Amino acid sequence: xxxxxxxxxxxxxxxxxxxxxxxxxxxxxxxxxxxxxxxxxxxxxxxxxxxxxxxxxxxxxxxxxxxxxxxxxxxxxxxxxxxxxxxxxxxxxxxxxxxxxxxxxxxxxxxxxxxxxxxxxxxxxxxxxxxxxxxxxxxxxxxxxxxxxxxxxxxxxxxxxxxxxxxxxxxxxxxxxxxxxxxxxxxxxxxxxxxxxxxxxxxxxxxxxxxxxxxxxxxxxxxxxxxxxxxxxx
Amino acid sequence: xxxxxxxxxxxxxxxxxxxxxxxxxxxxxxxxxxxxxxxxxxxxxxxxxxxxxxxxxxxxxxxxxxxxxxxxxxxxxxxxxxxxxxxxxxxxxxxxxxxxxxxxxxxx
Numbered sequence: 001x002x003x004x005x006x007x008x009x010x011x012x013x014x015x016x017x018x019x020x021x022x023x024x025x026x027x028x029x030x031x032x033x034x035x036x037x038x039x040x041x042x043x044x045x046x047x048x049x050x051x052x053x054x055x056x057x058x059x060x061x062x063x064x065x066x067x068x069x070x071x072x073x074x075x076x077x078x079x080x081x082x083x084x085x086x087x088x089x090x091x092x093x094x095x096x097x098x099x100x101x102x103x104x105x106x107x108x109x110x111x112x113x114x115x116x117x118x119x120x121x122x123x124x125x126x127x128x129x130x131x132x133x134x135x136x137x138x139x140x141x142x143x144x145x146x147x148x149x150x151x152x153x154x155x156x157x158x159x160x161x162x163x164x165x166x167x168x169x170x171x172x173x174x175x176x177x178x179x180x181x182x183x184x185x186x187x188x189x190x191x192x193x194x195x196x197x198x199x200x201x202x203x204x205x206x207x208x209x210x211x212x213x214x215x216x217x218x219x220x221x222x223x224x225x226x227x228x229x230x231x232x233x234x
Numbered sequence: 235x236x237x238x239x240x241x242x243x244x245x246x247x248x249x250x251x252x253x254x255x256x257x258x259x260x261x262x263x264x265x266x267x268x269x270x271x272x273x274x275x276x277x278x279x280x281x282x283x284x285x286x287x288x289x290x291x292x293x294x295x296x297x298x299x300x301x302x303x304x305x306x307x308x309x310x311x312x313x314x315x316x317x318x319x320x321x322x323x324x325x326x327x328x329x330x331x332x333x334x335x336x337x338x339x340x341x342x
Contacts, residue, residue: 064235114283167331174327221271
């Protein structure tokens with residue numbers, strides 16, 4: 001069993017390397033940003049352990065530097081994080097029978113972890129549940145490390161990291177491309193792409209996420225029979 | 235804010251996040267047969283979400299100002315071509331990122 005656990009870690013790690021680069025960089029940016037707004041040094045570590053959701057943590061900085069309003073914080077949290085509902089629905093099958101790992105797997109289900117755990121195939125020697133656990137844990141640790149280091153060092157960098165955040169864009173581009181290469185019909189991919197692009201144009205970059213999700217859901221459900229019949233799920 | 239208020243706010247953000255992540259499992263896991271529409275969405279959603287996440291990463295690109303999204307376009311084309319050629323995930327992502335960093339630091 002010990003060997004199997006080690007193999008799972010070895011199999012999981014390469015999948016998380018792009019996320020390591022992205023999370024260390026973004027996490028550090030977050031830590032630096034939070035400190036620059038006068039928040040206490042322990043705050044980035046606390047939020048990265050507890051919330052573990054990059055975009056909401058950035059939004060959280062502005063919430064924490066304005067008047068105390070827990071209800072507003074909660075509602076803002078639901079709005080920013082609503083897309084996670086989609087991940088849960090998609091992972092119901094994969095996270096079934098994961099035993100006592102399940103609470104943590106669900107707790108750490110961020111964008112990147114979802115993308116890896118949904119698409120990646122663990123090596124034959126490894127255990128599926130441990131593999132998904134390590135993907136989740138490693139990503140969580142990268143984020144905590146980045147945020148903590150950023151909070152401690154402030155804005156002194158030895159070299160320019162401008163543009164490093166593109167690593168996330170490149171990763172999602174590759175994941176989407178892999179999806180296109182794998183699937184037989186592109187109905188659902190194209191519904192996602194067109195809906196999100198359209199909503200971005202109409203609603204603007206600050207508020208397009210929720211309308212995009214509603215449009216995607218509506219279209220997928222409205223055309224479910226056609227999509228299923230024509231092999232859009234294969 | 236006082237330290238107590240900060241901690242309460244962080245707790246609210248945590249609660250909201252955990253709720254959005256756990257709700258589908260809480261609602262549907264215990265059912266023997268989740269509704270057909272949910273099983274269908276479980277398969278139909280992921281490709282659409284990957285597209286959504288990609289667009290989400292590119293939301294800051296302004297086609298009509300600054301560098302007009304040219305560095306993003308060049309780097310993405312590099313990622314796609316390299317990936318179609320080699321099919322090596324880390325290589326495509328790594329080279330694409332370096333191309334982008336060089337473009338924004340040296341040219342744009």
